[in-house]
Amino acid sequence: MKLDESAILWSAPEGERDGRPLLVLLHGYGSHEGDLFSLSPALPLEPVIASVRAPIAESGGWAWWSRRDSVAGDPPLQIVDAAAKAVIEWLDTLPAGPVSLLGFSQGAAMALQLLRLDPERFTATVSLSGFVAGGEHPGDARLAEVKPPVFWGRGTDDAVIPDHAIDRTATWLPPHTSATIRTYEGLGHAISTPELVEFSGFLRTHAQIVRPGATPDQ
Template identity: 60%
Template sequence: MPFPTPDLRIDRDAVLWSASERDRAGRPLLVLLHGYASDEADLFGISAYLPLEPVIASVRAPIPEGQGFAWFSRYTNMPGDPLAANADAAAAAVLDWLDEQPQTPTGLLGFSQGGAMALQLLRRAPERFDYAVQLSGFVVHGEQDGDAHLAASKMPVFWGRGTLDEVISSDAVDRTTAWLPDHSALDARIYEGMGHNISSAELADVSAFIRSGLRR
């Protein structure tokens, strides 16, 4: 018997912002999506290494799990291969939250599960976003309504991963390797000796990628 699709919601009070509401006006937005069993404070720590122009909003995943929170549960999903309906439910929660924010150029940056979420959000609502950064993540199985739009528009996507990452399975990496070139203007980087984490060299590349996107 399949598990029911969860009805998820972003905790508005848990969002960490890099600027006050008054100082956000007229600036682009960068949404941070943390990894499994982590929280909004984790990725927010890289804000100092990213361009200053975008307002950064680090959101908390909606499912309490482990020592933190998850976008989709490991108890009802295979690692690296979640049910599309569960990833869709988490993406819908983020999109509902985004509906409450001022319309502005918006980018996504996600790590691990959050990287999968960044791509899922692009696929669910490609017209809402301008670029995505996917770090040590993967693309979810299945087709989405926005896939054709992405294939035609070739939105900029940065995909970074390490040669020593033992968390994301080879099947998930192979699936993502096959999908991304056909659905994005892909900037793919592989970092020698890096595990399932983010290195200083990768952060420098991410910052340059975001900066180039802001100039477009």
């Protein structure tokens, strides 16, 4: 499995990306790279944004894993790992620097799986209307030591993500991450304006660029 690098949408040309943190956008099932990219004007200005396309064509768009291969909310761990490893392999081709993640639905599950694969790599993670894949992962023990900052937002009226997957995620996040958990009354499988304001603020706090000669607290 491999990402189509020609499909990636960038917020800045290649010559203007050096020295800036990177924010990777991971869209949901049956969607495309342009979906979350539309949020760019409301996101922090410091990071360069890269919106990637999932590798599997399905349901009129693209998927990180096929729904034909999994039960809702319970994709096999190895299938989610394979998709996340494709993102890791792409990141390995880029210059080293701070990387944050923002995913929706399937892309939100991908963001959490990327943390499990490489617990120390990501500065901040936003997981919207998603869940963590079930089962123990080799990276979980180290993740529980690092406890990176994660924003998990969801709506009370989300009929897409099963309750058991929500319960699993609510149990898994606190011991493995420094979690900011937000629930939005009356919101379905979508992103609301109040949620957008909150996770944008979260990213501004945790995904800022470090100026040359400065410490992260300056």
